Amino acid sequence: xxxxxxxxxxxxxxxxxxxxxxxxxxxxxxxxxxxxxxxxxxxxxxxxxxxxxxxxxxxxxxxxxxxxxxxxxxxxxxxxxxxxxxxxxxxxxxxxxxxxxxxxxxxxxxxxxxxxxxxxxxxxxxxxxxxxxxxxxxxxxxxxxxxxxxxxxxxxxxxxxxxxxxxxxxxxxxxxxxxxxxxxxxxxxxxxxxxxxxxxx
Ligand SMILES: [Zn+2]
Numbered sequence: 232x233x234x235x236x237x238x239x240x241x242x243x244x245x246x247x248x249x250x251x252x253x254x255x256x257x258x259x260x261x262x263x264x265x266x267x268x269x270x271x272x273x274x275x276x277x278x279x280x281x282x283x284x285x286x287x288x289x290x291x292x293x294x295x296x297x298x299x300x301x302x303x304x305x306x307x308x309x310x311x312x313x314x315x316x317x318x319x320x321x322x323x324x325x326x327x328x329x330x331x332x333x334x335x336x337x338x339x340x341x342x343x344x345x346x347x348x349x350x351x352x353x354x355x356x357x358x359x360x361x362x363x364x365x366x367x368x369x370x371x372x373x374x375x376x377x378x379x380x381x382x383x384x385x386x387x388x389x390x391x392x393x394x395x396x397x398x399x400x401x402x403x404x405x406x407x408x409x410x411x412x413x414x415x416x417x418x419x420x421x422x423x424x425x426x427x428x429x430x431x432x
Pocket of ligand 1: 386387388391392393406407408412
């Protein structure tokens with residue numbers, strides 16, 4: 232079973248959503264290097280063989296460095312998403328960090344036949360901790376350059392900190408999830424209306 236939420240329709244936003252508010256408390260879902268590997272594995276950014284190899288063979292110092300870098304980068308991505316969701320320009324340091332990660336990429340791309348179609352497939356060489364963050368930097372870059380930035384939204388529940396990329400046809404998505412925040416906010420506004428009209432006494 233998957234450990235991480237997939238509600239954002241964007242890899243980098245799903246990654247930001249690994250630190251969430253639950254019942255008013257902030258909950259960290261990337262607590263250690265294993266959690267980071269698990270997130271990348273569930274996102275198909277690394278294979279089970281690579282995850283197993285890094286978990287077993289990378290020294291603790293490298294694992295800790297990867298975790299620290301990943302959490303710092305997540306803070307920067309969160310600032311990026313906050314700015315985009317408010318239609319504000321980006322903080323320059325986020326762009327710098329994205330570009331630094333992109334500049335370090337190692338590996339190659341190949342063309343693979345998939346049925347009657349052809350697919351580009353990336354082969355990444357993961358030699359140092361920062362290499363693990365490359366897919367997240369690429370996702371942020373494609374959101375900025377190829378996506379519609381106005382569709383980066385924060386959940387309409389003021390007590391919720393989840394972001395998503397609104398892929399609905401009319402771009403009317405307001406909630407991280409209808410089942411949780413959507414219903415809660417609807418019930419709240421219903422109760423408020425009832426109070427205002429005095430029918431709820
Ligand atoms: Zn929400």
